[in-house]
Amino acid sequence: MKLTQKPAIKALFKSAKQELTEDPNQRIPVHLTVTTTSKTNVRVPGQRGMNNISVPYVIPLHHKIHKSISQAKILLIVPHPTAKYAEIFQADEASTKDTFADIISVKKFRPKLRKDPLSVGKDFDLIVADSRIHEEVVECYDRLSKKISLRHLTKPFPIRFIQPGKEDDARDANMFADPDYVKAQVRGLLRSTSVTLPRSMACEQGAVNLTALVGYLPDNTAKEIEENSHRVANNIVDNLVDGGARSTKTIYIKSPKTVGLPIWRLEKEGQTLEEEE
Template structure:
């Protein structure tokens, strides 16, 4: 289905419409990078004054002039039932950041004992260029004992650019680090697989291991090698992170202004493919729109849904009947539709009669009180 001249976006001419048109993505990426570059030149021409309102965490790349490119995803229904504290990782063809960047400062949070991982990083087999970027290794016990106060956590937050954490303890960190780290997604710890490969995932016959809850053996893993740990760290640093929340919007960092339009388009395609297959319920059917944008630019559409509903069952053939609050009108409506039964009608009648009798008694009391006042006035005047 091709888009006409009035369409904001174009779609593929053949096959399912639930896929990106590479030409549309490339055009949007090219226009966005051109706009960001033009704004950068304009700022320099105006005296080169820095914008104090810009988020310093947006520029995490070694290239200090690079501006973040975001993919904005709008869905038809909520993506998640509750906020996910563990961010998802999407590996992109062109990493968003290099783990060996000279200005990068990494803090690695590990399961205890931390000495085990310090020795791995200090090993000769671990890349020296990467180990120089890992400025600190923290175990959970030391993290819990040393960073209890709000100020100490703020200081830790400010000291490092990226926080990596063992994926086995990632769900415990919100209680240990608090809202300083989890109030925003700027430096939320990124999960890293810090265990070796499973040794008994299959038996000798090639069958899958029986779960421990079903009477099987406990899963055993080999010790992770320095080369494997370095590979996992590099993948985590360069990945696109997905922070899911109970909403219909999610923004994902997919590139930077120092990339080419082809590189940004390739990253967008990889992120959208992973989102539809793994993170968004119902996949493409639940997506309403996809846009790319910079921190201070308009959002450029790359895909728009033709319908606003996820499933045909969500479309109502007629409007639901309005709820009538007035008792008399509700009784009349029930009688007209045949939904009122004798007991309900009697209850309505009784309540109406009761309200009338209550009104009569109230009027009688008012009349008696008025008569007493008049008699009192007459007696006072006669005296």
Template sequence: MAPSKSVTLRSETAVSLVDPDQSLKASKALLAHMKKASKEKAANAEKKDLLADPEDEEGSKETPIWLTLTTKRHISDSRSLKPGKIVLPHSLNTDPEIGICLITAEPQRHYKNLVASDDFPADLRKRVTRVIDVGKLKAKFKTFEAQRKLFAEHDVFLGDTRIINRLPGVLGKTFYKTTAKRPIPVEIQARVPKTDGKRVKRTKDANTPNACTSAQLAGEIERAVGAALINLSPTVNTAVRVGHAGWTAEQIAENVDVVAKTLVEKFVPGKWKNVKSIYVKGPETAALPIWLTDELWLEQKDVVADGSDEAKAIIAGEKANIGKKRKSLEGQPEEAEPVAKKAKKTKAAKVDKDKLPESDDTKLDKEIADRKAALKKQKKAAKKALEV
């Protein structure tokens, strides 16, 4: 079936935000569908999984749930190797056995002391399995074998915002060929106080590193580990993990509302005017819409109404361009078929140039003149239609 040429004109009305009730309805429907599909899959399985958790008969509780955002134009001009993060009301990573590698600015010893301090939570200290500065990281993990070993030893990698842009050159494609374990930026330098609403310039001291306190470092790590990660790329589709199948519908809906609002306001150019649709989905499910735009295009100049004078002028101009690009071949002699190459040329194979027919340029000149005249008429008609 041929695609429709009808176009929805952009309205100037404000776009409404995501309705929390719609998010909750979609979350309930998605969880119910995933549980039903998991039961059917387990019932139709030829072999029963004896190692499966008996308390998790309705499917894996760790199955991710995604929020999918589609925009009218690309969300970014280039692929970003530094993921953005959105702090969620319900953390995505609460596993007490997760391994965290913290990559800091120099000196490494000062940040190790912060983690070992009494002000740093003991349960979080068990999860921070390595603290290393960028200088030692570059010297110790030069080879691919060492980088792959480091990649496998930890579950989450955090990078100081001051050195996060240097890490792609240090860690290479071992870490950056996928988005699974790219270092997450964390702000661990000293907080600058404000006086009368203005930040006071920090006095530099060679003996004192520019670092936050142990409590502030712990808070930054907790927020980064449980945050939703945004990996920007030149595309109109962006997926963000917002929950797991083992959560309640209320928890997923709350995360969806926060991610949708923050993602659009912080990362989407043009904000809500550039958003086409927002969905929630599982890895193998259909996408359930929670918000759809009434506006197809971003700007008024991008579209014209069907049957208008502007549309007629554009169509007339396109036809004129087609005629302009084509060249007439009538009246020209047909090209001779290519002659196969021979090892030795003979006199009989040589072509007598005097016997070739002479080209008749008078016909060709007349056709070119006629086409130019027709093109001028079409341009005048198009210009008159635009002026009206």
């Protein structure tokens, strides 16, 4: 899929320049949104053996947009009791000794989320949960979303504590988790972006918007935003949109203070976005 990005990215940087003059320390997020045509279904590829819409769809990026694992604040949600897992992941010899800013049980996470959900999202760069209790964690978000809007909050990512196929060996060794395997998953997530899938996969009326973060200004250059956008747009259209490009109405990028800036549009009367520019 050929995208026309340069005019949109130029407009983004122009807007960001003014914002950064007012507050030089801020990081301005840039999101890409794929809008489907009406009545288009969204496919749900299985990830890590979990074919579930509660699992954010992960897309590896050309250029990193998140902090490195040593700089990021990461929250790990575990089954109760917490102490058993903290002892493993924060042991002096563990590779994850300095990986997690906090380890909390799902039992204690529920009231924390209910009390101040936006703070939870801002306090951590990444939130991950043991895959065995991930559904339980997501239900906390779903119940809360009926009362307030949580559309800007990314749901926690599930991670496996033991590598698939090695569960029996771990059980024999009385090992609850493998820090090296967990750290590898966290590192992979920090090198990726994600799409939170809609609850309804079959859209009977309107279009579906599929959105992913593709960079921050001024951290990422125009070329990095362009290459990340290209990878994310093509991945979403090829893997999530039933019908691919034929069922994609428009693709645009935007920052919080700009309108949606189109970089691709479904051909209309033989005319493409590139020809319209």
